[in-house]
Amino acid sequence: MPYKRFFDMIRNFYCLFFLLALSLSASARDYHVDARNSTKGDGSKANPFQTIQQAANIMVKGDVCYIHEGTYRETIQPKNSGTKSKPIVFKAWAQDKVIISATEAVTGWEKHEGNIYKKTGVSMDLAERNNVYWNHQKMQIARWPNDTDNDEYTLDAAYIDLDKSTWSMSYISNQDIPAIDWTGGIIHYLGAHSGCSWERTITGFDQALGRISFETLPDKWPFGKTHSPQRFENGHRGIFYLMNKLEALDAPNEWYYDAAQKTLYFYPPKGLQPDQAQVEVSARQQVVDLRKDYIVLEGLNFFGGMVTINGNHNKMTSCMVKHGAERLITNLKGAAVADAAVQIMKGEGNVIEKCVLENGSVNGILLAKNAVRNRVENCIIQHFNTIGIHASLINSHGPENKFFKNSVYGSARDGVKVSGDNSEFAYNHVQKSLISGADGGLFYVTGNSVPRNIELHHNWFHDAYGAKHAGKKATGIYLDNNSAGYIVHHNVVWDIEWGGLRFNWNAVENEIYNNTFWNVGPAEESLIGSWVPKRNEVRTNVKDNKLYNNICDVRPWWLSGDGSKYKVDEKEYSGPEADNEFDYNVQYETVPFHTDIKNKFMPLKDSPMINQGKKIKGINHKGYKGSAPDLGAYEYGGDYWVPGVDWTPTGFAWTPSTDYLKIGDDFKPLPEKYKQAN
Structure with missing residues (x-):
């Protein structure tokens, strides 16, 4: 091969290599915005x-x-x-x-009347996603009754009338409703069962009857007989508030948007003027796509x-x-x-x-x-x-x-x-x-009686107390209608209003091991509840579940029924007719674990929980101290695990609320008879 041709090949190779290197380095760039x-x-x-x-x-x-x-x-x-x-x-x-x-900022306001300001030429095109923000705080669409405490969870709602002919699937009544034309506004309703709210466009208002009308609700779940005025529970048929009318704009933090006139009305907080702060309105559904x-x-x-x-x-x-x-x-x-x-x-x-x-x-x-x-x-x-x-x-x-x-x-x-x-x-x-709802849980699922193999372990669940209108139906771990195949172990559930654990319908093949339940409702409330009604004239049944090594305070173990006189309590967990495996579960009259914040729920020295558990492969058969695993969620002498985040948020545009850090120094309320053993 001639030397010139050889050197040309070498030169071309290095040129190609150099260009390739340049392209690779050029493909990774830093941009600034x-x-x-x-x-x-x-x-x-x-x-x-x-x-x-x-x-x-x-x-x-x-x-x-x-x-x-x-x-x-x-x-x-x-x-x-x-x-x-x-x-x-x-x-x-x-x-x-x-x-x-x-969002987009809105400036250049003019006085409308009183403390209410308006801005014309505002485009708010997101319908049910329209919002107004004041210094990054969400404001309230104009409503009656007013949201007096600025807490959306408390609802500040009115009760619908109970008398015959004052309610139906297409209207509700209340004699205190203000005498304005509510047609085109919105009704927010939460039923007496309190499991699910709904909202409807108001189609008419009869002032003489105090009647708000809306399109007839479907005769099926979630409406039907469950979440509608048909349901009478907790002494009422539902609570409601009305919104989205200019005439209802009468309190700080409220706003109303006239889409036809592209005019936004706003009653600023604290007697201030809108331009004294940053007012923003929703403009896009997404910040990232x-x-x-x-x-x-x-x-x-x-x-x-x-x-x-x-x-x-x-x-x-x-x-x-x-x-x-x-x-x-x-x-x-x-x-x-x-x-x-x-x-x-x-x-x-x-x-x-x-x-x-x-x-x-x-x-x-x-x-x-x-x-x-x-x-x-x-x-x-x-x-x-x-x-x-x-x-x-x-x-x-x-x-x-x-x-x-x-x-x-x-x-x-x-x-x-x-x-x-x-x-x-x-x-x-x-x-x-469950702050304003009911019939739910801190952990809540439904299923189809087919095992899902979902593992729920080493968690803390606490503080579930429903509002007065909702009734006392706030649960810890709620495996609702036909849930199956949940492996629930080493969790702590406390300060709950309506039982620590609940199964419904044909809930099958769930495994509940080494959990600590404490103060899960009043003393007469069972630890485990099951609702087993007839469906298509066939009795449902909670069965083939395994429950070992769990502890709780003294209360009924299990209450099953269909809301009438039908009950199967003991058959669920004891005796030759038991539907479920239930063993090594113990109740205590005195608190057998620490309640101080540094090692909450860890067994006390000489606690009756120690070495009393059953070995369960894949759950506690390794790493235990002593002759056998302990009962409950923690092993004496073992690792003291603390769930939740392990960092402190700093450097963000807004300072996060510290509510997530709440634990409670003691149980709420801790009955007098429950005292630590030492």
């Missing part, structure tokens, strides 16, 4: 983009978008995917506070809209979402909505970690049925489901999802729902649910 830039910019640090989407449109694998201080009123929608080794990253620059908002893979969101704050994921292996870390899913449920035909502050609708391998999700009328985080093998870990999720439907702080339907070390607090109805096959819920701290 700063909304304060007066030009669109080129993405450099010296001349940053104005919007995040400018970067999102061109970023490829390995690229990083640094977002500088400011509020970005847009939705992040990446156009490309990253890879496992080279994800696409959107993160806050240094310690900058970055807010991605689904991830339909790609391997995208990272880090150190960002999201406001007024949902983070939606329809991709794989995306990661959201050290972020905060405030008021992510706020909406009405007007004319909803069912009992649930998919909206959530963070929702994974489809995809696998997504991770949500060390995030704060705070405030929302519906779900905190939702994993839909096509969300598979995702993980939610070390997150604070609090103050959701203010509207009182079937929504939860954590709501997961997809298979093989994992939830570890989360702290969740505050829901009108249920705390957590995990129903996807082969899922795991562990080391979480769940509290303060």
Whole structure:
């Protein structure tokens, strides 16, 4: 081979290698975004983009978008995917506070009358998702009766009349309803059963009768005889409030939007004028729309809209979402909505970690049925489901999802729902649910009598006391209609109004091991309750469940029936006719464990719980101290596990509420007879 040809080949090889290296290095770039830039910019640090989407449109694998201080009123929608080794990253620059908002600011108000101001030319096109915010706090749509305590959970509602002909499936009555034309407004109703609220457009108002009319409710669940005026329970047929009329705008924090005139009316808080603070209105449903893979969101704050994921292996870390899913449920035909502050609708391998999700009328985080093998870990999720439907702080339907070390607090109805096959819920701290609803639980699921293999372990569940109108139906762990295949072990359930554990209908093949139940209702309340009515004239039956090594205070063990005279109590758990395996479960007249905050629930020295348990493979057959496993959730001399987050949130755009940290120094109330053994 001639030398010249040889050297040409070598030169071409190195040129090709050099160009390839350049292309590889060029494929991973840093972009900067700063909304304060007066030009669109080129993405450099010296001349940053104005919007995040400018970067999102061109970023490829390995690229990083640094977002500088400011509020970005847009939705992040990446156009490309990253890879496992080279994800696409959107993160806050240094310690900058970055807010991605689904709202638009409203300024230039004029006086309407009294303390009410108005602004014309305002576009609010999100219907039931329209909201108004004052300094990032949600305001109240104009209503009667007024929300006097600014607490959505308390409802501040009126009772409907009880007399015959004052209520039906298409109207309710109350003689105190103000004499204005409520037609076109909205009624919010929560029935006497208090399991699920609904809202309907008002079609008419008869002032003489005090009657509000609406489209006839369907004669099926959730309406029918369960969540409608037909149901008489707790001394009433339901409570309600009316909203969305200008004439009802008469109190601070209230607003009304005239869509035809594009005019917003607002009664600011504290006697102030609107322009003395930041007033914002909903403009977009989402702050993030991830339909790609391997995208990272880090150190960002999201406001007024949902983070939606329809991709794989995306990661959201050290972020905060405030008021992510706020909406009405007007004319909803069912009992649930998919909206959530963070929702994974489809995809696998997504991770949500060390995030704060705070405030929302519906779900905190939702994993839909096509969300598979995702993980939610070390997150604070609090103050959701203010509207009182079937929504939860954590709501997961997809298979093989994992939830570890989360702290969740505050829901009108249920705390957590995990129903996807082969899922795991562990080391979480769940509290303060059923605030304004009933017939639910801190952990609540339904099923179809097919085992799901869902493991629920090493969690704390406490503080579930329903409101006066709701009745005393707030449960700890509630395996409702036909739930099957839940492995429930090493949990602590305390300060509950209506029993620690509940099965209904054909709940089968659940395993309940080594749990501590304490102060789960009054002394006459059973630890376990079951509702076993006839369905299609066939008696349902809770059977083939295993319960070992559980402890509680002194009370009936099990109460089963159908709400009438039918009862099967002892047959559920004792004697030759027992339907379930029930052994090594013990009740104590004195508290056999520590109640101080540093080692709460750990067995006392010489506790009667020690060495009294049955060995169960995969549950407690290894690692126990002494001759046998202990009863209850903790092993004397073993690890003292504390569920919930292990970090303190700092550096976010808003200071999170500390409600998630509540534990209680003692039981509420601790009966006089229950004293520590030493």
